[in-house]
Amino acid sequence: MARRALILVEGHQRGNGLRYVQAAQRLGLTPITLSADPAQYDYLAAEKLEAIRIDTDNLDELILECSRLRATYDIAGITGFAGDDESVYAxxxxxxxxxxxxxxxxxxxxxxxxxxxxxxxxxxxxVPMPAYRLAANVLEVERSAAEIGPPVILKPAVGSGSCGVRLCRNIDEVTEHTTYLLGGKHIWRASPRILVEEFAQGPYYCAEIMGNEVIGISAAEFGRPPHFVFRACTFPAALTDDEHERIATVSLSCLRGLGLGWGPACIEFRRTKRGLVVIEVNPRLAGAPGPQLVELAYGVDLISEHVKLAIGEECNLRRKHLQTAAAQFLLPDRDGLLDCIDGGSRAAVVSGVSEVKFYVEPNTPIVRKGDYRDWIGHVIAASPDLAQTEAILQRAVDLIDLSITPFPAAGE
Structure with missing residues (x-):
């Protein structure tokens, strides 16, 4: 009898990749990763997992490879990861x-x-949204920004992870960032087009969804502008029943409007002076550590439940308990050489801490990019209430030593 396999298209080094592999194995499946560069995912080699090098942008090649694998395996399901290229999920x-x-x-x-x-x-x-315009060159961007009125957000029309996203407080900053985006430094996943949006100011929330069910809502804070790099995330968000109901109702309107409703999604919101507005709908599971926070808070393993859906089994989204879980990301405050990142073992033994993870090693050059790639680690904690969880996080983060020596100035 052929072994049942789960095909994973691409992986996710810092995120959920290993957790999908582990979920598949718990369900008795053999995980097989198809990737353009399997070596970029350390966990594949570390866990001795099967991986096949293939052009994952070429649908015909993928079909041929999956057909070949069917001669050996019973392919129970196929899923994959967005990473910094959401076309993978399509x-x-x-x-x-x-x-x-x-x-x-x-x-x-x-x-x-x-x-x-x-x-x-x-x-x-x-669906309530910020004002927006589409532009393809500097003049169109400047005109759109003037029509909406600064401050505005500039973002690539196709992309993820906040790559290329920036708050521009005046026309000079609009011109500067547009020149950067169109000047060859930004990597475009599609033809260069820029979305110009009204800056929606207010608390940030994200609805975590499976199918047509809103599992819960998280709250998050960002690092210093003009970029939008998450600094901290809490699940569930401290909301009134009316606020929760409003976000859930608008979330379902988004799913209907976009023809979604199978599998995971996460929808980002801001609560502004004029009410709730949708920032973005992501047709996928939130990146790590989002699913970990949901599991710690509610006992719902979204990754395992997604794998069950992918292999045709019924998923169980019922809450098993109720806690407050939170993550704090370690962000560099300057560019330079990472001299020291230490104290992880001390932080990990603080009662209530569930994970301490560093993404980089000492002596790594740090060059901030203004997106998710700036994270150099995270700490996750959970407890019965928000104040206690925040105190645990702070205690753990205070035990971590982080030191960056600025690069020498030109000519030194």
Missing amino acids: TVGKLCRHFDLPGPNPASIERCCDKFTQRQLLAEAG
């Missing part, structure tokens, strides 16, 4: 359709991954 949907396996609607995923198309569809569905 490819997963196409593979699932080809092999008649459960999966997301690829057309809905593709529409959602284009932020301008997403905005248009949400507007048609009556």
